[in-house]
Amino acid sequence: MSIATPASSDLLRRTFLEFFAQRGHEIVPSAPLVPQNDPTLMFVNAGMVQFKDVFTGKDRRPYQRAASSQKCIRISGKHNDLENVGVTARHQTFFEMLGNFSFGDYFKEDAIAFAWELLTKVYDISPSRLVVTVYNGEGGFPADDEAAAIWRKVTGFGDDRILRLGLADNFWTMGDVGPCGPCSEIHFFHGNEPDVARFGEEPRIDGTGWTEIWNNVFMQYERVEKDGPLVPLPAPSIDTGMGLERLASVLQGVTSNYDTDLLRGLVDKAAELSGKPYTGGSADDDVSMRVIADHARTAAFLIAEGVMPEKQRREYVLRRVMRRAIRHGHRLGIDRPFLHEVTLEVVRRMGETYPELRDRRELIARVTEDEEVRFRSTLKRGMKILDERFDEMRSSGERTLPAAAAADLYTTYGFPLDLTQVICAESNFGVDVQGAEAIIKGAGEADGPIDPTAAVDPAHREARAKLAQPVVFTGYEHEEGDSEIVAIVRVDVQGEGDRARKVRALVERAEAGATVEIVVRETPFYAESGGQVGDAGEVTADGARVEVKDTQKPLTGLVVHEGVVSEGALAVGQRVHLAVDHAARSATRRNHSATHVLHWALRKVLGEHAQQKGSRVGPDVLRFDFTHNRPLTREEISRIEDLVNEKVLTNAKVTTEILPMDEARRRGAMAIFEEKYGDTVRMLTMTPEVVELCGGTHACALGDIGLFKITSEGGVAAGVRRILASTGLNALAYARGVEAELARARQVAKAQGGDLAEKIGKIVAHERELEKKVAELERRILEGAGPAQGGGGGIDAMLDGARDIGGIKVLARRVPDGTNPGALRDLAEKLRDKLGDRSAVLLGAAVGDKAQLAVMLSKAATERLKAGELIKPIARIVGGSGGGRPDMAQAGGTDVAQLDAAIAALYTEVERALAP
Numbered sequence: 001m002s003i004a005t006p007a008s009s010d011l012l013r014r015t016f017l018e019f020f021a022q023r024g025h026e027i028v029p030s031a032p033l034v035p036q037n038d039p040t041l042m043f044v045n046a047g048m049v050q051f052k053d054v055f056t057g058k059d060r061r062p063y064q065r066a067a068s069s070q071k072c073i074r075i076s077g078k079h080n081d082l083e084n085v086g087v088t089a090r091h092q093t094f095f096e097m098l099g100n101f102s103f104g105d106y107f108k109e110d111a112i113a114f115a116w117e118l119l120t121k122v123y124d125i126s127p128s129r130l131v132v133t134v135y136n137g138e139g140g141f142p143a144d145d146e147a148a149a150i151w152r153k154v155t156g157f158g159d160d161r162i163l164r165l166g167l168a169d170n171f172w173t174m175g176d177v178g179p180c181g182p183c184s185e186i187h188f189f190h191g192n193e194p195d196v197a198r199f200g201e202e203p204r205i206d207g208t209g210w211t212e213i214w215n216n217v218f219m220q221y222e223r224v225e226k227d228g229p230l231v232p233l234p235a236p237s238i239d240t241g242m243g244l245e246r247l248a249s250v251l252q253g254v255t256s257n258y259d260t261d262l263l264r265g266l267v268d269k270a271a272e273l274s275g276k277p278y279t280g281g282s283a284d285d286d287v288s289m290r291v292i293a294d295h296a297r298t299a300a301f302l303i304a305e306g307v308m309p310e311k312q313r314r315e316y317v318l319r320r321v322m323r324r325a326i327r328h329g330h331r332l333g334i335d336r337p338f339l340h341e342v343t344l345e346v347v348r349r350m351g352e353t354y355p356e357l358r359d360r361r362e363l364i365a366r367v368t369e370d371e372e373v374r375f376r377s378t379l380k381r382g383m384k385i386l387d388e389r390f391d392e393m394r395s396s397g398e399r400t401l402p403a404a405a406a407a408d409l410y411t412t413y414g415f416p417l418d419l420t421q422v423i424c425a426e427s428n429f430g431v432d433v434q435g436a437e438a439i440i441k442g443a444g445e446a447d448g449p450i451d452p453t454a455a456v457d458p459a460h461r462e463a464r465a466k467l468a469q470p471v472v473f474t475g476y477e478h479e480e481g482d483s484e485i486v487a488i489v490r491v492d493v494q495g496e497g498d499r500a501r502k503v504r505a506l507v508e509r510a511e512a513g514a515t516v517e518i519v520v521r522e523t524p525f526y527a528e529s530g531g532q533v534g535d536a537g538e539v540t541a542d543g544a545r546v547e548v549k550d551t552q553k554p555l556t557g558l559v560v561h562e563g564v565v566s567e568g569a570l571a572v573g574q575r576v577h578l579a580v581d582h583a584a585r586s587a588t589r590r591n592h593s594a595t596h597v598l599h600w601a602l603r604k605v606l607g608e609h610a611q612q613k614g615s616r617v618g619p620d621v622l623r624f625d626f627t628h629n630r631p632l633t634r635e636e637i638s639r640i641e642d643l644v645n646e647k648v649l650t651n652a653k654v655t656t657e658i659l660p661m662d663e664a665r666r667r668g669a670m671a672i673f674e675e676k677y678g679d680t681v682r683m684l685t686m687t688p689e690v691v692e693l694c695g696g697t698h699a700c701a702l703g704d705i706g707l708f709k710i711t712s713e714g715g716v717a718a719g720v721r722r723i724l725a726s727t728g729l730n731a732l733a734y735a736r737g738v739e740a741e742l743a744r745a746r747q748v749a750k751a752q753g754g755d756l757a758e759k760i761g762k763i764v765a766h767e768r769e770l771e772k773k774v775a776e777l778e779r780r781i782l783e784g785a786g787p788a789q790g791g792g793g794g795i796d797a798m799l800d801g802a803r804d805i806g807g808i809k810v811l812a813r814r815v816p817d818g819t820n821p822g823a824l825r826d827l828a829e830k831l832r833d834k835l836g837d838r839s840a841v842l843l844g845a846a847v848g849d850k851a852q853l854a855v856m857l858s859k860a861a862t863e864r865l866k867a868g869e870l871i872k873p874i875a876r877i878v879g880g881s882g883g884g885r886p887d888m889a890q891a892g893g894t895d896v897a898q899l900d901a902a903i904a905a906l907y908t909e910v911e912r913a914l915a916p
Helices: 009-021 049-055 108-122 145-155 244-251 264-274 284-304 313-331 339-350 355-359 361-396 403-413 417-426 433-442 458-465 582-606 634-650 661-666 728-749 756-783 821-835 867-877 896-914
Strands: 065-073 094-102 130-135 162-165 171-173 178-190 209-223 230-243 480-494 501-507 509-511 515-520 537-541 544-555 558-567 569-571 575-580 612-617 622-627 655-660 680-685 691-693 708-717 720-727 803-805 808-814 839-847 850-857 881-884 888-893
Touching: 009 065, 009 094, 009 108, 009 244, 049 065, 049 178, 049 230, 065 284, 094 108, 094 244, 094 284, 108 145, 108 178, 108 209, 108 230, 130 145, 145 162, 145 178, 171 209, 178 230, 178 244, 209 244, 230 244, 264 284, 264 313, 264 339, 284 313, 284 339, 284 355, 284 361, 313 339, 313 361, 313 417, 339 355, 339 361, 355 361, 361 403, 361 417, 361 622, 403 417, 403 433, 417 433, 458 480, 458 501, 458 544, 458 558, 480 509, 480 569, 515 544, 515 575, 537 558, 544 569, 575 582, 582 612, 582 622, 582 634, 582 708, 582 720, 582 728, 634 708, 655 661, 661 680, 708 728, 720 728, 728 756, 803 896, 808 821, 808 896, 821 839, 821 850, 821 888, 839 867, 839 896, 850 867, 850 896, 867 881, 867 888, 867 896, 888 896
Parallel strands: 130 162, 808 839
Antiparallel strands: 065 094, 094 230, 130 178, 171 178, 178 209, 209 230, 480 501, 480 515, 480 575, 509 569, 515 558, 537 544, 537 575, 544 558, 612 622, 622 720, 655 680, 680 691, 708 720, 803 808, 839 850, 850 888, 881 888
């Protein structure tokens, strides 16, 4: 069997999966790009990531062989291809990895035979254009002579075609921690005459060279801690990877991944938008078009998974990628928002294979366009600042943009540092990146990559190892049950305050007063996930009781019941009774079911783009984040409430079905961003319009929700809004609270029988009138005050003491305490006008426990002085700060005792400012 070339990428993907399915492999769907239950990775960067715990023996699957086509992003940490994107023929931030896996089943011989058969027999690649590499034995591990011998047997190659390379090339690690082992790669030569002497030469964007197309990793070790020793895995396993884009370039007869059917259409879209031709070479315009094509794919897939462009962690990576693409569009001369059009092309081309793109098409377009509109509004300003800075640097001979300038471009204008580097490099300048990163981090901006050492607590791994199978959850049907204690984790707190940390250790027995995490074989307690909080309740046995405050899932297959032993003692192996707090669970069910109906109502009122970004539901909280770019109107909120409550009043039954993912999607089920889905899913139906996937606990019927009431709505991030709401008894308590507040307002306003709003309006109007009268009285009193506080003599007498400094009349005075800032400004302005067209006046007063200062300068005086600059050092004397325009500035401070000293300092500051 072989396929005809050139073959479409869809056919290549399908052929790969069918080949391994015929050889006993389970075809497993791609995992999400955002790793689930893995704090060591920013994004999934290889096909093996979803199987990491299977390799280490911490997770078990019903199969020993698997194959997949995995979405991957390499943009952070050990595997970071960002700077090479668009420059080389084969680097992307987003790509698909085809892989076959063995979990303690077959090993090197079968893995090598499978790879060779698929490449040379099915894909029909000529062996003359291939070479293989094996590990040469660096780093204290033996050379992989076994793999070399297998390759000689399978291929007939001699040592000239079986090359031996070191740790950097032929020892694979997922990251700083995790499974690893020696590997053996297969390389393909682009060009007419394969030349082994040129091995290692990267293929040029328009020429020949060698490309790695398949990597066979022989998983034999695990690194548990960063820089720690390697320990053998429970069973030798196989992890392979072959980039679909690279395979397509080989079988479609092109030398660049960007000329394959996976990417060329996106490159052409960028060319069309720019009005420039794509030549496929290394010119700057061609690089920009390739960058746009790649970054559009990354943006579309991340947004489809609920990652939005922001300043923290994954969100910042997305923003950086999007803004790099926008910048390249800008340099191509595209003078309008365009990136959303390229992401829509991604959806059109890849939505059939990855339905989440199609499902969130409108969201992808809206978020992309909104981000570009925001960035373009500051791009020109930032570029202007850089151009001005470049002129200064050329004059002074500087060649490196200072750290403070680069950091300011990020914090003020949203310029990612690598974007600033690109712009600077185009003008032959460098950037103090290390210094800028330190400043940004110190300001709390752009949190760095996911901590590679943030691994699962060893005590939890030990507890999981004691389970023959994952903990069974019985809570969909029951709120009580009996089970056996498999493990007890004692939790102690060491240190205080910010230095406090939890220290866990497995124990055989726990006495009263101990804080523990109880592990049993099966439980009705729901462990926090999908936005739903963990259950509370109690675990009891003969004479013993644990008050469970929370339930968590720290590791796949492990559920821990967190609480305190309030009575007696518990021991491993003991039978216990588990009872969930019924009232809390019922309130949580109501809130959780309401979020799904709310999700439907939001899309109905606002549009399909209004999709869930996150949620948190518990007994007392219903928080729902969704994508939308403006505040909701009162009318929209009312309409959403009406739609939800109309559904509640139907009292429709909430039904649950366990289905294969593909079947659930065919039946219209909507996937939620924060859920982790497997091959089979729980599909909830709450009327034909409300059909979603969810693993949480829910009401039996919509009528159980009771009243639904939105209590607040506001923004939490760019393009993301948050609704807080109440249901059932919580909604009743909210309504009663509002009623009580209205009753108190009526009593205070004395509007028992009348219109409260009308009465409050009259009170406010009367208050404003009184404020005007008070201000006028203060002004008259001040104008009649003498040189000393509260003295007589009028406004003219206050001019005594004015000094001539450098041709400017300068006056500083303290006025009666309690003078409000408005009156202070008015009087300073009158005194300035009295002094003439070259004058400066500062007035100060104590208002309560605060010092207030106001500076006024005449227009002519601003040619030599600036009010905003004068007031800053003066404000520091009273322990405050201030600023303003060149002709007027205000300040405040908390050190009233230093007010007179601050006022007198005006003369010194004017002298300093006018000094030659």
